[in-house]
Amino acid sequence: MLNITTSTLAERPELIGQVWDMPDTWDEFMDHDPIAEALFGPVVQQFRQLGVVATDADDSIVAHGTAMAFCLDCDGRRALPDKGWDQALMWAHRDLALGVEPDTACALEVSIHTDWLGRGLSHVMFGAIRDAARTAGFGTLLAPVRPSGKHLEPDVDMDEYARRTRSDGLPVDPWLRVHTRLGGVIEQIAPASQTVTGSLDQWREWTGIDFSETGPVYVPGALAPVHCLASQNVAVYVEPNVWMRHDLT
Numbered sequence: 568m569l570n571i572t573t574s575t576l577a578e579r580p581e582l583i584g585q586v587w588d589m590p591d592t593w594d595e596f597m598d599h600d601p602i603a604e605a606l607f608g609p610v611v612q613q614f615r616q617l618g619v620v621a622t623d624a625d626d627s628i629v630a631h632g633t634a635m636a637f638c639l640d641c642d643g644r645r646a647l648p649d650k651g652w653d654q655a656l657m658w659a660h661r662d663l664a665l666g667v668e669p670d671t672a673c674a675l676e677v678s679i680h681t682d683w684l685g686r687g688l689s690h691v692m693f694g695a696i697r698d699a700a701r702t703a704g705f706g707t708l709l710a711p712v713r714p715s716g717k718h719l720e721p722d723v724d725m726d727e728y729a730r731r732t733r734s735d736g737l738p739v740d741p742w743l744r745v746h747t748r749l750g751g752v753i754e755q756i757a758p759a760s761q762t763v764t765g766s767l768d769q770w771r772e773w774t775g776i777d778f779s780e781t782g783p784v785y786v787p788g789a790l791a792p793v794h795c796l797a798s799q800n801v802a803v804y805v806e807p808n809v810w811m812r813h814d815l816t
């Protein structure tokens with residue numbers, strides 16, 4: 568039994584400034600998606616009722632989860648976007664700026680404190696996001712999911728990877744399995760969900776890898792190869808994700 572308490576950030580607003588101080592396993596290069604750099608903080612601040620935090624018996628943060636909302640049933644949208652995570656964040660930002668009423672919640676991340684990995688907290692945290700979205704009145708929760716085992720097979724096509732199942736019918740991938748157990752259904756692949764570009768020096772700094780030859784570079788934690796263009800002094804990572812839909816009704 569996990570001795571933790573989950574709350575929304577609307578219930579614990581004093582924790583908002585602290586959630587990212589928690590040690591986690593995100594790779595440095597993932598901090599350099601420019602859409603995330605520009606929009607993530609301001610957007611999630613606005614959706615405190617959808618953000619969740621878990622605290623232990625000492626009230627220390629052990630996990631957090633982020634969600635937001637946008638209008639999907641609007642002109643030019645309706646289909647789930649190929650640019651997954653980035654597009655969802657841009658829609659939420661645009662809707663906030665223009666005062667468009669959201670109709671769909673969308674989870675952006677779950678992070679577990681490094682000391683608390685492997686203890687079932689991810690189920691608890693995504694369940695808390697589902698509960699928060701339902702309480703806020705949403706009937707659907709989307710998620711551009713980053714399968715947690717995909718980095719081990721960066722050359723495998725994401726569609727093939729995501730549809731691999733075990734003998735019990737559940738996804739082979741652990742994080743897709745968590746979603747499925749909680750009621751999520753795989754809808755489609757978001758082939759260009761997040762994009763990170765940088766000079767070769769920037770990539771060296773982010774990864775410790777010697778980016779010097781044109782071609783694929785295998786970066787630990789990346790779900791697909793990073794493309795290095797040495798003559799242009801640039802490398803590009805395009806992360807595929809998996810759109811999952813949770814019906815909350």
Ligand SMILES: CC(C)(COP(=O)(O)OP(=O)(O)OC[C@H]1O[C@@H](n2cnc3c(N)ncnc32)[C@H](O)[C@@H]1OP(=O)(O)O)[C@@H](O)C(=O)NCCC(=O)NCCS
Nearest residue numbers: 592676677678679684685686687688689690713715741742
């Ligand atoms: C992905 C993540 C949220 C999983 O959290 P977690 O609390 O450690 O996972 P849990 O203990 O709840 O386990 C979930 C499932 O993964 C499996 N699992 C856990 N650690 C694993 C590992 N190292 N290797 C393989 N499977 C693993 C568990 O067996 C479980 O499967 P089950 O439901 O069939 O029993 C966590 O690793 C994390 O914070 N990663 C970095 C951020 C990230 O990528 N977030 C997800 C995208 S937003």
